[in-house]
Amino acid sequence: MPNAPELHPTLRPEIAPPPGVQDYVRPFSVGPVRVERPWVLAPMSGVTDSAFRRTVQSASTGGVGLLVTEFISVEGLTRKNMKSHMRMAFDPATEQPLSVQIFGADIQRMVDAAQMVEACGAQVVDINCGCPAPKVVRRGGGAELMRQCDRLGSMVEKIAAAVQVPVTVKIRSGWSEDSINAVAVAQRCEEAGAQMIAVHGRTRTQLYTGRADWLLVDEVARSVKVPVVGSGDICTPEEALWQLRNTAVAGIMIGRAAIMNPWIFGQIEDLVAGRPVREVSxxxxxxxxxxxxxxxxxxxxxxxxxxxxxxxxxxxxxxxxxxxxxxxxxxxxxxxxxxxxxxxxxxxxxxxxxxxxxxxxxxxxxxxxxxxxxxxxxxxxxxxxxxxx
Ligand SMILES: Cc1cc2nc3c(=O)[nH]c(=O)nc-3n(C[C@H](O)[C@H](O)[C@H](O)COP(=O)(O)O)c2cc1C
Structure with missing residues (x-):
């Protein structure tokens, strides 16, 4: 195809499924919620609204196992801010299963917002512990929760006790290079009742620089019993399959690559099925x-x-x-x-x-x-x- 970006050199049509692929490409469960395919669309503020999620689903037919909203302020939700409530909007007929991500620091507001999420019909409520934005961390939310492990534990406990839907958390590796604590945070969250942990393998101070640390993501996955979903720098279908096969994660989360290539989840499924990977005209x-x-x-x-x-x-x-x-x-x-x-x-x-x-x-x-x-x-x-x- 003229003038299209080069495909990854290893992205070549396959004629047979990779050996043993069915052993590691499996559904997983978040409490009672079954995630049929282990591919998760990452939460992305300003991007993953309902229109974007449905667009990715349409481009990647059947490939997305779990959708996550962009993060939503619990201050906004509990103060009946229209914009925050709009961010919770979804199409129940097609956006299944859906996880709504909330962020904040005040435990009671987090609990109230989680109940609103449940009432709106979402299947999962996710707590953001990774946002690096100064205005979020200054107020004690997002990645700041990585530095307040006990507080985060109490928050998860209270939310889990207040809603029927499973509660999950999305964390980073740690606050900074010298305070990597994703394993301890994940274990505390599991103990508090979290039913899935998503890990972005970068610290807060790294923001989006450097490379995501998948060795650490793997270590987190081995340190808890609940499913762990890995996030960071998955750009091609091959990378998604490779990390799923070679680490203990239950699922792979894809963010920026899905904006560039909303067909990516379908392309992973092509690889898994041994079909030629769909080319995009x-x-x-x-x-x-x-x-x-x-x-x-x-x-x-x-x-x-x-x-x-x-x-x-x-x-x-x-x-x-x-x-x-x-x-x-x-x-x-x-x-x-x-x-x-x-x-x-x-x-x-x-x-x-x-x-x-x-x-x-x-x-x-x-x-x-x-x-x-x-x-x-x-x-x-x-x-x-x-x-x-
Ligand atoms: C534009 C943008 C917005 C993001 N917003 C959120 C968010 O609202 N909540 C969250 O947990 N992570 C957020 N992230 C982080 C992603 O979910 C993901 O962990 C990160 O981008 C690494 O994955 P990737 O390399 O596949 O993009 C955001 C990332 C980007 C690029």
């Missing part, structure tokens, strides 16, 4: 972006959609020649139709193998209007493809 990329935009439009005011779409587009076009120029143009678009003018013409030109001409034309054309400026003569060969999207 440019038409499919545009279809998925439109699908997402249409879902967002059902819940989010028009003015808020471009921001979310830009984020999605920015990751999805990483690695494409002139993807930066598309992002620059799309970022400046005034509404989503204008954005799709740029998106359509870009992918049409990519299909017609004339991105160089597209870029030249765009650079020399008028600034503001994607639909007219970007549909260059040189990209006209691709325009008919765009019309079919």
């Amino acid at each position: 440019n038409a499919e990329r545009v279809r998925v972006l439109r699908f997402y935009r249409d879902l967002e439009a059902q819940h989010v005011p028009e003015h808020a959609i471009p921001g979310r779409l830009k984020q999605f587009l920015a990751r999805m076009t990483k690695g494409f020649a002139h993807g930066g120029l598309l992002r620059e143009k799309a970022m400046r678009a005034h509404d989503t139709e204008e954005m799709f003018g740029w998106i359509d013409s870009f992918f049409a030109a990519a299909d017609a193998d004339c991105l160089e001409e597209w870029a030249l034309q765009v650079r020399s054309g008028p600034e503001e209007h994607g639909t007219t400026a970007a549909r260059s003569d040189s990209a006209a060969a691709g325009a008919s493809i765009a019309a079919a999207y």
Whole structure:
């Protein structure tokens, strides 16, 4: 396929399932909730709203075992903040099983918010102990809970006693390099009643730098009886399978790679089944972006959609020649139709193998209007493809 990002060198169609794959690719249970496939969509603030989760499910048909919301403030929930309540919204017919992640420091508010999560019909309530944002940790929530293990233990105990749904926690390796305590924190949470632990193998001070420490993730998984889900730097279907096979985790969580490649969970399933790994056409990329935009439009005011779409587009076009120029143009678009003018013409030109001409034309054309400026003569060969999207 012209102008598509290179596939990982080992991402080659297989003709048979990897040997023994059924022994390690298995369902697992979070208390009474059965997770059919061991692949979990990571919680991502500003990203994993209902529209995004459903888009990933649609692109990865049947591959996502557990969905997690973006984190939701318990202050917002318990003070009836509209935005926080909107973040809890989901489609019960398709988003199953769903875990709603909450963050905060006040134990009573955490308990109250967990009861709201249960009442809204989610199957799991997850406690965020990994958020590194200063405004969250300063108030005693997120990764700060890694430094307050006993307090976290009491919090889990109280929440677990107050709701019927299973309570889970998502932690980091520790606060900093010299205070790695994920094993102790996981054990305390298990003792307090947590039914699953997700571990992002980085410390709070690392933020997103360096590499996730999967040796530590493995150690955590071996130190507790409840299922542990590993998170950090899984970029390809092969990496997901490799970590599942070579560590004691019950599941693999994927975050940023699912923004870049929402088909990734389906591609893992292709590998597991021994099918050729699905290749993603440019038409499919545009279809998925439109699908997402249409879902967002059902819940989010028009003015808020471009921001979310830009984020999605920015990751999805990483690695494409002139993807930066598309992002620059799309970022400046005034509404989503204008954005799709740029998106359509870009992918049409990519299909017609004339991105160089597209870029030249765009650079020399008028600034503001994607639909007219970007549909260059040189990209006209691709325009008919765009019309079919
Ligand atoms: C944009 C963004 C937002 C995130 N928001 C959350 C969040 O709300 N709650 C949480 O527990 N982790 C959050 N994370 C961390 C991810 O869940 C995940 O643990 C981390 O990105 C590492 O996994 P990855 O390499 O697959 O992205 C966020 C990560 C990103 C990139």
